[in-house]
Amino acid sequence: MNECKITKHPYPWLKVALTLALCTLIPWVSVAQNVTVDASIDSLQRFIGEQARIKLEVSCGASQKLQLPLFTDTIVKGVEVIDVAKADTQYLNNRERMLVTQEYIITSFDSASYYLPPFEVLVDGKPYYSKSLALMVYPMEIDPENPEAIFGPKDIMPLPLSWSDWKGVTWKFLLLIVLIGVVIYLVIRYMDNKPIIRKVKVEPKLPPHEQAMQEIERIKEEKSWQKGDPKAYYTELTDVIRVYIHERFGFNAMEKTSAEIIDYLQENKDKEAIEDLKLLFQTADLVKFAKYAPLLNENDMNLMSAIDFINQTKVEVDPNEKPAPAEITIEEKRSQRAKMALIAGIAVLVLVALLVGFYMGRDIYNLFF
Numbered sequence: 001m002n003e004c005k006i007t008k009h010p011y012p013w014l015k016v017a018l019t020l021a022l023c024t025l026i027p028w029v030s031v032a033q034n035v036t037v038d039a040s041i042d043s044l045q046r047f048i049g050e051q052a053r054i055k056l057e058v059s060c061g062a063s064q065k066l067q068l069p070l071f072t073d074t075i076v077k078g079v080e081v082i083d084v085a086k087a088d089t090q091y092l093n094n095r096e097r098m099l100v101t102q103e104y105i106i107t108s109f110d111s112a113s114y115y116l117p118p119f120e121v122l123v124d125g126k127p128y129y130s131k132s133l134a135l136m137v138y139p140m141e142i143d144p145e146n147p148e149a150i151f152g153p154k155d156i157m158p159l160p161l162s163w164s165d166w167k168g169v170t171w172k173f174l175l176l177i178v179l180i181g182v183v184i185y186l187v188i189r190y191m192d193n194k195p196i197i198r199k200v201k202v203e204p205k206l207p208p209h210e211q212a213m214q215e216i217e218r219i220k221e222e223k224s225w226q227k228g229d230p231k232a233y234y235t236e237l238t239d240v241i242r243v244y245i246h247e248r249f250g251f252n253a254m255e256k257t258s259a260e261i262i263d264y265l266q267e268n269k270d271k272e273a274i275e276d277l278k279l280l281f282q283t284a285d286l287v288k289f290a291k292y293a294p295l296l297n298e299n300d301m302n303l304m305s306a307i308d309f310i311n312q313t314k315v316e317v318d319p320n321e322k323p324a325p326a327e328i329t330i331e332e333k334r335s336q337r338a339k340m341a342l343i344a345g346i347a348v349l350v351l352v353a354l355l356v357g358f359y360m361g362r363d364i365y366n367l368f369f
Contacts, residue, residue: 034097035060035123039130041116047140048111051082054104056130060123062091062098067122071104076117078110079135111139165367172360179353183346190342208247209314215240216307230294234284234302241277241306248313258285276305 036059046052060066071081085103092099108114116133206214219240224233242253245261253261258281265274280302286292294302 035064035128037119037121037128037130039119039133041133041135044134045136045138046108047138048109049107049140051105051107052135054106054116054133056102056104056119056121058100058102058121058123058128059097060100062095064123065125066098066100068100068102069119069121075104075106076114078112078137079106079108079114079116081106106135108135108137111137113137169360169363169367172356172363176353176356176360179349179356183349183353186342186346186349190339190346207315208244209310211247212240212244212310213307215243216303216310220303230287230299233299234287237303237306238281238284241280241309244310248315258282274309277309280305 036057038057040055040057042053042055056068058066058068068087071084074080081104083105085105088101090099090101091097114135114137116135118129118132121128121130205211216237219233219236224230224236238258239254242256242261245251245253245265251261251264253264256264262274262278262281265277283292283294283298283302287294
């Protein structure tokens, strides 16, 4: 009978070290086994130019650092990356794990069979790989005599109209409205043919003595006798008196001689007031017809004689009875020239409106047809 011998391990310290190493590796192996990478494609067959969608799913621990593959333009030669969607992250098992999904949109413009190698992802710096994929790209057969048979004829998609397209039409429309309004107004004016009415305000005429005194004050300020022209001085002074007599007494003194004026006044008025006026007319006749040169005191005396005559014969007017300014209405018929101008203006505006309407219609036609 054989005896079972129990022998001791020659190196007990090695047994302990192996046990510790095994305990250390167990968590790492667990984590490594919990990382999964899966890749799928929505269709293995596509025509030239059609798009395919690749979905890459990575499952790992929530605390692990994940780095997905980044493609700039192509996955392999002939397979182009059109777009890379934003990665979608889902947390699982009370946020202890996460599932990250990344989608890639690809296409190819060469007919061939493409081998897509496994996608490499990094988890905590360690690479993990998905399965490989395949893509078969077929050429599109087109009948040269009927190229629309595949998708049918396509209409031209109209572009949306912007303000720059409508701007010209809008301004022409506004101008046309203004022109039509002006034409209507001118036609109404022409058909109406009402007279032009103007109102003129006329100030009341001054009393004869006030008007005469104003003229005498003007003569005094001009002092024409001091400028060596006594004839002009006496002519203006006697004309003022003649106008006053005509306005005050109704006697047409402007067409009478000095003697006739004096005779009329002596027959009808105060003779004492007329004596000084008689001397004024005599001196004026000498200056105008005999080139008489009166002295300075004579000029002043004759001027005072005129003022005294006016003051002695004037008719006082009550200031409260002073008439208010009168308003005169003047009606004027339109002249033939004004009518012709209206007709010409209407014709020109109608022509311009027709041109604007024509160009506006052409622009609208070009926008829609």
